[in-house]
Amino acid sequence: MCVFASEQCKFTVRPFYRLENHGAVPCVSLQDHEYGTPDEATDHPYAFSGEKWEKDLGPLQEKLLKYVLDKSLPAAELIVKDDNICLTREDLWSLGLNQCMESTIGNACFKIIREAAQKHGKDVYIADMYVVPTWKTMNVDPLSSLPNNLCSKDAILFPAWSMQQNQLDHYLLCVLLVVEREIIFLDSVLPGGFGDDSYKTIFRHIAGQIDPRPWTEKTGRSFDHFPQQTSGNYCGILILIYALCICTNTPFIFTENDVPLIRQWWCILLMERFQIEGHGQRFAFWTDKASRLLQGTLQPLFRVSRSITSDIPPHVQTMVNRTAQEKKLVDFAVQDHGVRQHLLVCLSHINNVCYLQFAHCFTITVL
Numbered sequence: 001m002c003v004f005a006s007e008q009c010k011f012t013v014r015p016f017y018r019l020e021n022h023g024a025v026p027c028v029s030l031q032d033h034e035y036g037t038p039d040e041a042t043d044h045p046y047a048f049s050g051e052k053w054e055k056d057l058g059p060l061q062e063k064l065l066k067y068v069l070d071k072s073l074p075a076a077e078l079i080v081k082d083d084n085i086c087l088t089r090e091d092l093w094s095l096g097l098n099q100c101m102e103s104t105i106g107n108a109c110f111k112i113i114r115e116a117a118q119k120h121g122k123d124v125y126i127a128d129m130y131v132v133p134t135w136k137t138m139n140v141d142p143l144s145s146l147p148n149n150l151c152s153k154d155a156i157l158f159p160a161w162s163m164q165q166n167q168l169d170h171y172l173l174c175v176l177l178v179v180e181r182e183i184i185f186l187d188s189v190l191p192g193g194f195g196d197d198s199y200k201t202i203f204r205h206i207a208g209q210i211d212p213r214p215w216t217e218k219t220g221r222s223f224d225h226f227p228q229q230t231s232g233n234y235c236g237i238l239i240l241i242y243a244l245c246i247c248t249n250t251p252f253i254f255t256e257n258d259v260p261l262i263r264q265w266w267c268i269l270l271m272e273r274f275q276i277e278g279h280g281q282r283f284a285f286w287t288d289k290a291s292r293l294l295q296g297t298l299q300p301l302f303r304v305s306r307s308i309t310s311d312i313p314p315h316v317q318t319m320v321n322r323t324a325q326e327k328k329l330v331d332f333a334v335q336d337h338g339v340r341q342h343l344l345v346c347l348s349h350i351n352n353v354c355y356l357q358f359a360h361c362f363t364i365t366v367l
Helices: 059-068 089-096 103-119 197-210 235-247 254-271 289-293 314-335 337-348 352-366
Strands: 078-082 085-088 124-126 155-161 171-177 181-186 215-219 302-304 308-309
Touching: 059 254, 059 289, 059 308, 078 254, 078 302, 085 089, 089 103, 089 235, 103 124, 103 155, 103 235, 103 254, 155 197, 155 235, 171 197, 171 235, 181 197, 181 235, 235 254, 289 302, 289 314
Parallel strands: 124 155, 181 215
Antiparallel strands: 078 085, 155 171, 171 181, 302 308
């Protein structure tokens, strides 16, 4: 759940739920913003006026989110297959848990951002997160992978995965505001800069091709409040929120302390915005399929050889069985002091590093 609001633009982003999951909670500001949910969910706005943290997840939303992010369930279970968007549970882990966001699910989130911009009367283009890095690594002309009508766009967004020698990999965001001729360089760890000069050169080149007149350059410090990253691996989450705020004329009223809830909020958006083709919306709380899935009467789906099946693929079942057997072995070793001591002694004669890692594992498990 995440909320943004200002005196100029009363725009709030947060999940919305129905009391006890019966009927719709009245809302007088439906016209403010929706992300194009299906007809049966037209009373489910993802953004409208309200106070920060005004509503938490509903009971079914919370259960569905827990189900999707459950690390004990198969990573390959299909969560979304909608047009060119295909997301498994493992993809959702990178977004909803304390992990680095993958580009596959990042692209899905940016599709929602593009829809949000359209609802605010903006025509934006967002580059594919897999394509942008090739402009550096493959030395290709970026204009060859961009549409010809960029000059007609209100904004052009470049989410960029930066890989540099002797530096940590990091997500950056560059935004071109075409009419204003502004280039916004956003780096969550460098508010007053942009930690990749190669990308900066590329984006300046693109801007010059769109309009050869001078462009004004801005950074995070050009904003009254710029949420900065001081630790962790959530740079991908921040560029999503930076992009959403810019595309909806919303100030950056959030902090890095909100990131865990922002991660969950994005998961909810994806679960309720997209479907599994041929199987409908299984993870939208208002559907019967969502309830049946939680009750165990609806089988999970997997994608195998470009088809969707409810049968657990052999490779997935093998991983499940192996994980279960490994857990039994560790539990047995932990519970039996003699076995544990014997294993530690054996390992100590094989490899000191291995011994220390194994001993550390047991110490944590026993504690």
